[in-house]
Amino acid sequence: MDKIKLDAWVGIFVAIGVISLLGLAMKVGNLTSNDIRETYMVTANFENIGGLKPRAPVKGAGVVVGRVNSIVFDTEAYHAIVSIDIDKRYVFPKDTFANIYTAGLLGEQYIGLEAGGEEKNLEQGDRIIQTQDAVVLEKLISQFLYTKASEEE
């Protein structure tokens, strides 16, 4: 096998590899869609986070604006403290509302942010005061049964 032909083959090989990697990054992965670089961190307290996990998406009007950084349990107040990284490009007012939603009936859980009306914006280290817990299916069902029962009385 002469050298030039061999080099050409190896060149083609490497090129296919690079194309595949680019394909994985662009078409399969999320390198293009929501690439979050610089962030600021805020926290939010929840009574119940349901199945929320670190790295779960944080959405504003359905657009991914950040990710859950960490979830810890506060042993003094007995609630969960969730830290959220939000992309610097997106700003939210101080009185923003944080809800835990479920994508679809059995989907993963995410945090939805609903902007309030205040003029000052959230900054690094701030805390979102108004939160709504995750909907726990068992609670929902028992609530439903309870109201049904009370209606019939």
Place this chain on the structure above:
Amino acid sequence: MSNSIISIKDLSFGYGDRLLHKGIDMEFPRGKVSAIMGGSGSGKTTILRLIGGQLKPTSGQVEVDGTIVHKQNRDGIYRLRRKMGMLFQHGALFSDLSVFENVAFPMREHTNLPENIIKDLVLLKLNAVGLRGAAYLMPPELSGGMARRVALARAIALDPDIIMYDEPFAGLDPISMAVICDLIRSLNDALGATSIIVTHDVAETFSFADYIYFVADGVVAAEGSPKQLMASKLPFVKQFIHAEKDGPVPFHYDAPSMKEDFAL
């Protein structure tokens, strides 16, 4: 400077506790063809490896051109090896390179010669062994004798001072054998090199070697010119030269007595 290019002094070598060599002394004079002979397994090839620095002696030393081989570091040994060419038992040609590239290999590795000079040199070396026409064959296409000659061309590629041959006649037909014999002698004289041959082929070696060492039981059992050895009265040398099946080298491997084995 002494007349010997290689001198081996009180050399012992072994694997673990078993000593293969027990105090060997040899001198290889410049410009001569010397042979090391002995039965199979007598450690002849090991002596070549000790000279080449591939093995370290248990005690004693090998001196090549005034330097003690085993005291050299890697670079020192590599410097010494550039003065040596070695022909391996079955040629040991690089199977993924053509005949031409095999002979060019040492030149490409150790010199910065331009391509056209390398080409001329390679063809010259191949011409010396009569295989200029086979330059672009691959090693698997060669016969045993041809492979040996290509390997010889590769061994002399850098005009070494010392050429070592490990069983150069093994497995060759009589014609190829005669060709190799002739090449060893003529190349040695043309290059002004020193040749060391490890072999057990009596007739060929006696026909052209200048000096012969017999190795047996880890020591030099006999030495001398072919003429002296032919006249030797030593039982071992007589047995070896005339290929007698029993003698100091016994026919039977050490075994318990017949009585014990056959339960008589």
Place this chain on the structure above:
Amino acid sequence: MNINTKTLLKFFEKIGRSFSVRALRLGAATRLFYLILIYSADSFKRIHLTIREIYFTGVMSLVIIIVSAFFVGMVLGLQGYYTLQKYGSSEAIGVLVALSLVRELGPVVTALLFAGRAGTSITAEIGLMKATEQLSAMEMMAVSPVARIIAPRFWAGVIAMPILASIFSMVGVLGGYVVAVPIIGVDEGAFWSQMQANVDFRFDIVNGLIKSVVFGIACTIIALFEGFDAPPTAEGVSRATTRTVVTSSLAILGLDFVLTSFMISG
């Protein structure tokens, strides 16, 4: 000493010996790795040696990698659809195929195929070179076989493996696409968008690449060492070749577990 103590002693002796042999071989392999690193500078100066080996290990493995990846992707698509449709979420098929390929099957199956295709040929080649004294001859010509033969093969393996794994994952995703979209009729937009929403570049794709680099190092070192260490006989070389496949496969699966647990916890 009665018979039982004797057999017991023999048993422990056997265990001890097999341990010490393994420890010895592991040490020798580590030494070889160290030598490779030392001589790498030498072999990088003549990059064409490494390129040549990339041809033999990488390009020659391309066909088996592409064909297997396509089938693995198609099977994942079929199996995934079969299970997911029970829960009414057959659009998630893209996520399933992509994540299983990028995180696990891409690096692991590529490495297993590599061990069988390229690893064995490396071992056999080096073993034969040793058996026919080519390595000795090279040493006698004052050329280090580690620099000339071993190191280029090592780097070729380390470079080829992540490339092959990327190709495997991409072709596998395409295989899954072929089954899911034109054949089963999953919506094309949902297929890709669900995939993109759930496959993270850093946590899934880069981690998969890291895995394949580690597997590349392990597979090539094992193949090279087995060849280098093989007894110079036909039987020795053939046994070394078998050992290459067995040891590499075990090493790949073991390392995969260790790496995955690090990546998930970290």
